[in-house]
Amino acid sequence: MTGLLQLVFDGVVVGAVLALAAAGVSLVYGGLRIINFAQGDYMTLGAYVALGVSSGLRLGMVAGVAAATLCTSAFAVVLEPVLWRPLRRARAGVLSLFVTAVGLSLVLRQGILFAAGGGFQQYRVDAYSAWQVSGLRFPTEEVVAGAAALAAILTLATLLSRTQLGKALRGLADSPELTAISGIDPDRLAVVVWALAGALAGLSGVLLALVETSFDTNLGWDQLLTVFCAVVLGGIGSTYGALIGGIVLGLVMELATWSGFAGGVPASYQLVVAFVALVAVLLVRPTGILGRSRIL
Amino acid sequence: MTAPSPFLVAEDLVAGYGEADVISGVSLSVARASLVAIVGPNGAGKSTLLRALFGLLPPRGGRVLLLEEGGSALDVTRVAVHRRAALGMALVPQLDNIFPNLSVRENLELGLGLRRPSGEQLAEVLELFPMLAARAGTRCGTLSGGQRQMVALARAMVRRPRLLLLDEPSAGLAPSAVEELFDQLAAIKVNGTTMLLVEQNARRALSEADWAYVLDMGRNRFEGPGPSLLADERIAELYLGGLAGAPAG
Numbered sequence: 001m002t003g004l005l006q007l008v009f010d011g012v013v014v015g016a017v018l019a020l021a022a023a024g025v026s027l028v029y030g031g032l033r034i035i036n037f038a039q040g041d042y043m044t045l046g047a048y049v050a051l052g053v054s055s056g057l058r059l060g061m062v063a064g065v066a067a068a069t070l071c072t073s074a075f076a077v078v079l080e081p082v083l084w085r086p087l088r089r090a091r092a093g094v095l096s097l098f099v100t101a102v103g104l105s106l107v108l109r110q111g112i113l114f115a116a117g118g119g120f121q122q123y124r125v126d127a128y129s130a131w132q133v134s135g136l137r138f139p140t141e142e143v144v145a146g147a148a149a150l151a152a153i154l155t156l157a158t159l160l161s162r163t164q165l166g167k168a169l170r171g172l173a174d175s176p177e178l179t180a181i182s183g184i185d186p187d188r189l190a191v192v193v194w195a196l197a198g199a200l201a202g203l204s205g206v207l208l209a210l211v212e213t214s215f216d217t218n219l220g221w222d223q224l225l226t227v228f229c230a231v232v233l234g235g236i237g238s239t240y241g242a243l244i245g246g247i248v249l250g251l252v253m254e255l256a257t258w259s260g261f262a263g264g265v266p267a268s269y270q271l272v273v274a275f276v277a278l279v280a281v282l283l284v285r286p287t288g289i290l291g292r293s294r295i296l
Numbered sequence: 297m298t299a300p301s302p303f304l305v306a307e308d309l310v311a312g313y314g315e316a317d318v319i320s321g322v323s324l325s326v327a328r329a330s331l332v333a334i335v336g337p338n339g340a341g342k343s344t345l346l347r348a349l350f351g352l353l354p355p356r357g358g359r360v361l362l363l364e365e366g367g368s369a370l371d372v373t374r375v376a377v378h379r380r381a382a383l384g385m386a387l388v389p390q391l392d393n394i395f396p397n398l399s400v401r402e403n404l405e406l407g408l409g410l411r412r413p414s415g416e417q418l419a420e421v422l423e424l425f426p427m428l429a430a431r432a433g434t435r436c437g438t439l440s441g442g443q444r445q446m447v448a449l450a451r452a453m454v455r456r457p458r459l460l461l462l463d464e465p466s467a468g469l470a471p472s473a474v475e476e477l478f479d480q481l482a483a484i485k486v487n488g489t490t491m492l493l494v495e496q497n498a499r500r501a502l503s504e505a506d507w508a509y510v511l512d513m514g515r516n517r518f519e520g521p522g523p524s525l526l527a528d529e530r531i532a533e534l535y536l537g538g539l540a541g542a543p544a545g
Binding site: 168174175 | 455
């Protein structure tokens with residue numbers, strides 16, 4: 001039983017961290033119809049910015065997390081008028097935008113590799129620090145990462161449901177034309193979408209690097225399929241769905257390794273489990289947990 | 297008694313899709329606080345005209361003016377769609393006229409754009425559409441066609457527009473919902489809002505309109521007071537399936 005509870009804890013932490021990145025993908029697809037294949041590399045960018053600030057500049061992890069969130073957000077915002085807006089104006093289709101995002105992903109990853117070099121990196125944190133409660137082990141980085149991710153999820157959910165800006169973002173996902181008719185500048189909203197998606201990716205990246213204890217330039221790329229799986233599981237274009245999908249997926253992937261579950265699935269097959277869970281959900285609910293069939 | 301001054305004027309408007317012009321040189325004038333209808337057969341260019349007037353379809357020629365009471369004219373032909381609400385213009389499109397995944401209340405709140413809604417503005421519009429108050433928390437995608445149309449109209453009215461453009465608001469509605477809709481349009485008109493109505497229910501629109509334009513093949517064909525056009529046998533024969541002055545359906 002202790003093993004199962006440990007896996008639940010691990011699943012919630014990993015799931016909440018991935019849910020942040022998935023929510024960013026969903027915001028961008030919902031609002032701008034761009035499948036942001038570069039989201040994984042935005043995560044990696046966040047992890048390396050935090051490394052530079054916390055270890056390089058010796059400003060500590062809190063400053064590192066803040067810098068990762070802000071810098072990745074700023075990077076995503078800068079690309080809106082430089083790259084995405086001109087493509088929208090030129091009426092680029094979903095496939096053209098997707099291929100552009102793939103290219104951006106490659107450029108970004110190689111850029112990080114060029115700037116930071118290869119090899120595995122670690123933050124200056126005590127990887128062995130942990131709380132022990134009733135036989136359960138709660139590593140400090142995982143507790144901090146999980147708490148930060150859950151706080152970010154709550155903040156995002158509150159923004160979307162309680163503020164006029166959040167309602168406008170959800171409205172944009174329903175109908176960009178009606179949003180403009182209602183007096184809201186769609187270009188301004190696009191900037192907000194990228195700012196949020198970038199911030200979520202940056203935060204998710206640094207928290208994931210904390211949980212995994214060491215990382216390289218493939219950090220986000222390695223999680224990209226899982227992130228997209230969470231987006232589809234939650235319902236494409238639904239940001240709330242992506243948040244739920246991420247946590248559900250994290251739990252399913254961890255619980256599948258439980259020894260009480262027919263000996264447990266080897267950890268290397270966790271992604272397979274994620275996709276089996278995705279297919280199972282889609283067979284029952286083709287639009288995902290909170291998705292609406294209208295979106296795709 | 298002086299005739300009401302025009303508020304919206306379109307001059308020689310040309311607009312279309314791809315290579316083809318759907319409307320070619322359409323002109324119209326909408327008097328302040330009046331209800332003006334645009335009728336015509338399918339494919340006449342009615343909805344295209346409305347989209348061009350609101351900037352959703354950038355006109356290829358001609359211009360659209362908003363005339364202030366002081367006599368000044370504002371050329372809004374190239375004004376971005378999202379800036380029109382601030383000028384007092386509102387549009388209820390025929391399709392995609394609500395946010396289906398948002399609640400009724402959230403739809404109304406977004407009618408104010410990014411401005412924080414005041415309780416007074418929402419209360420005012422809910423007074424005009426009392427049925428919506430009971431369904432404020434309902435997701436709009438689950439509403440009936442008539443209820444959705446009501447939300448669309450209410451969303452447009454939250455900002456207290458000076459000019460309301462409506463694209464086929466009665467399309468697909470049950471007869472009782474059509475009656476309710478026209479009652480609401482009458483109430484909106486009493487408030488002094490200027491309305492331009494594109495409508496497939498030509499008889500009903502002409503019977504209510506202070507002035508009307510008949511569009512055909514993307515051009516002006518006839519214009520005049522709504523009831524006069526309704527009584528005109530030529531128009532009845534060509535566009536209303538005969539029987540001039542027959543009751544509105």
